[in-house]
Amino acid sequence: MARGDRHAAGGPRGVTRETDPAARVPDSRIHGDLAVVGAAEAATRIPDDATMLVSGFGSVGYPKAVPKALADAAAVGGDDEGEDAGRDLSLSVVSGGSVGEEIDEALVEADAIDRRYPFQAREAINAAINDGRVAFADRHISSLGDDVRFGGMVETDGSVAVVEAVAVGPDWLIPSTSVGLTDAFVEAADSLIVEVNHDQPLSLAAFHDVYRTGTPPEREPIPLTSPDERIGGPRIEFEPEKLAAVVETTGRDAPYEFRDPTDVDLEIADRLGDFLEREVERSSLYDDSMRIQFGVGSLGNALMGALGDADLGDRDLIYYGEVLQDGLLDLLDTGELRSASATSLALSTEGQERLFEDAERYAEDVVIRTGNVSNGPALIDRFGVVAVNSAVEVDLYGHVNSTNLGGSRMISGVGGSGDFTRNAPLSVVALGSTAAGGDISKIVPKASHVDHTEHDVDVVITEHGVADLRGTSPRERAEALVECAHPDYREDLRAYLDRAGEGGGHEPVDLDTAFDWTDRA
């Protein structure tokens, strides 16, 4: 059924929409009698050793001008110590997800960042983390807002939230291309600097649904009853006295670049589709619809795109995930996807154009939420989401490494992968069986770092097979996972299992050779 048809038919949607999308869009950018300052001036209002809580998720919707001005201020005079010395910054930078070069490159090169949480995806910050120059800790997205609000993670005294917005008023702002954890940051921060970006369309407001959870122990359940429902509005509210500066900016987010799907991607997508076809027949959880999440990246994007080919009967397909990628726009356009819930719009240039040109129409079916709702453990459970995430490596017992190459070299962070893998009633890990052109097996004897345990991973899919691990013992899992490995590695994996088996135990391991394959470089 085509998308327009379904709307016209007024089929069962179980949703109450508060308003027309257009009603959520303000008519101008700066409301009330707010003084605007330059980015350089705003940057002076951030203490040298501040905790800087920045908007941004999926490398979009982050502040650009003020971080750049901070980097410039730090760089003035280079390493001079005299009057010409730049500012000696030692910032703790917290974002919801990944951000752009103005933060994770310019500020890093200016040696301005001491601490960075909880996710990053740029070479400069990554190198600094792996060199030990920047102290980094990755955290689950769903709980990051609480980590910041209720303390223990960062010092919030003297902290400054720096937020990109499409519009601002005396006590509210409307975020741009991502909502992420910005609401929690604005609440936790002592002061607030808003970048109003004239190149981000005002119509982005139509997508946003901001919801602030209460404080335990009186915290209420998040009142969302359906993946496409709205429970808030586009505005993040704040105490007016927090507003330290408003800056006007221009410049779009750097677009995502997706590679074309490889043969391996397509084979994995086929196997996933076949598996899901069987699963909807087996389980009552999918009688009317399938709610699904895909991890961020080219494989995830390819899997989304291919999902339209699976024969899921007349079930509605609903995305309940973290990031809206191009593959989902395609499915929305064809009507194969009923709705999408995420916290960020991580699109290619073409995807951005498509979405921005027709924002109010897409906003009928796309909700951009706060990260504790997009990734909410209780919601993933209640909606019965099928989680599909990729990984660095999976071991023979189903433990998954999502973060650290060789056990030690951080890639990006655990992000939302744990939120979905842990709380979904069906958790799939989908990955190519090899890396480095076949030189590295991603099915390994023992994961060199564990982000998701055997207790949380239900199914592993590679281009060579589907291992359904549910209800299996570790020894059974190992047999199934060997069949998912590239044929070149199966004999060695079996030899490992033989050695491990000599020691016996519920989950046989040979600790002396478990990491023989792991790259030490």
Next chain:
Amino acid sequence: MARGDRHAAGGPRGVTRETDPAARVPDSRIHGDLAVVGAAEAATRIPDDATMLVSGFGSVGYPKAVPKALADAAAVGGDDEGEDAGRDLSLSVVSGGSVGEEIDEALVEADAIDRRYPFQAREAINAAINDGRVAFADRHISSLGDDVRFGGMVETDGSVAVVEAVAVGPDWLIPSTSVGLTDAFVEAADSLIVEVNHDQPLSLAAFHDVYRTGTPPEREPIPLTSPDERIGGPRIEFEPEKLAAVVETTGRDAPYEFRDPTDVDLEIADRLGDFLEREVERSSLYDDSMRIQFGVGSLGNALMGALGDADLGDRDLIYYGEVLQDGLLDLLDTGELRSASATSLALSTEGQERLFEDAERYAEDVVIRTGNVSNGPALIDRFGVVAVNSAVEVDLYGHVNSTNLGGSRMISGVGGSGDFTRNAPLSVVALGSTAAGGDISKIVPKASHVDHTEHDVDVVITEHGVADLRGTSPRERAEALVECAHPDYREDLRAYLDRAGEGGGHEPVDLDTAFDWTDRA
């Protein structure tokens, strides 16, 4: 303030209790026109290869007579294959938590169990699991009911629920000393055998609060607004045609045996108390009360007991955990604990006597819930529970092994430790710094098995120190955790860190020597 006083004063409790505890207690055991059969007859109604879903949690409240009769039937004629041969059983046995000798010893010795989920605590079953004779998988308690109900884990066609009850009617039963996952099992099973145990007091009904969650995607939030609220009643309901047999039995649960607290236990308890005193000053989450969970076992019991000594101001102390142990009864008696929520009454003989003699009074403040509520991720989050769990070992980056000695030899299972460690806003791992009389360090270079990751563990406490890991990088964590190790091991741990550091990376590891300490036996 003494317990009686607080009740008399009618202080703020924020609780609506449906009824007087006595009103929940039935006046007789067997209601309606139910035929009673012997255990041997009931056992014939369980297919040889059935999935048997048994009540029981914390080694209490499990069926005794029917499993024993099954074991006897399997043992008849020993290994003979002729007419005298016993039944050739190949059962899949699923319990909520640990159960007693009639299941995890007698049935194991009769070679009647092929598969066993998700937790066990007896030598016979444990040996069979580690020998590979029984296929075992441990699962989180909070999601086990869904694992069984919605399939993928066990075959439920032809499955039989075998449940110990204090009373039964044509379409309901009241569980005995644990609620666990029994309600989910009764719903999922094709048929039901009820053991009505005359030695389990009818007054146990006063404690129980059974709540069944709906089916995703229409699942509602669990409507509990306070840790001591009641949202259900004592009865587990079922379709009357499921009832295959009612058996009358006698015999109490084997009591828990707690060792006396050691000096190490007491030192850990002191450090925990000091830490919590600082934390309640620091965080707004504990302005009025502290909600806390302790893992099951002698250390957990000792920590509970010692908590009465901590100076938490006039805050109410509330237990929101999995198992009610003796230490909590003491705190209830002194009035230091306002209420306790759990899914099982795992008490010593003396504790059982104390509770049973005064059940209706204790039931004013003690609720025994279904396991998906006692361990509910959303509730642990909403109530802001402080989780305190022990472990086999903790590594220098905060990864925790709770289940497998030497990476391979299963102890009991992950149980509820992941539910609490993952979802609590403050997760403490408390453990002695050494095992085996000091021969083994429990602070290790790299965990040989990971059940809880660095993303979930906030604080580690040993008798030697408190490592507050929140907001720290892996390198910083390692420094803090070395100080928690026994002094005899610190130099070697530092030497390991030096070797690991040579390889660099965010989380430096030396994979060649990471397990040099791990017992290979």
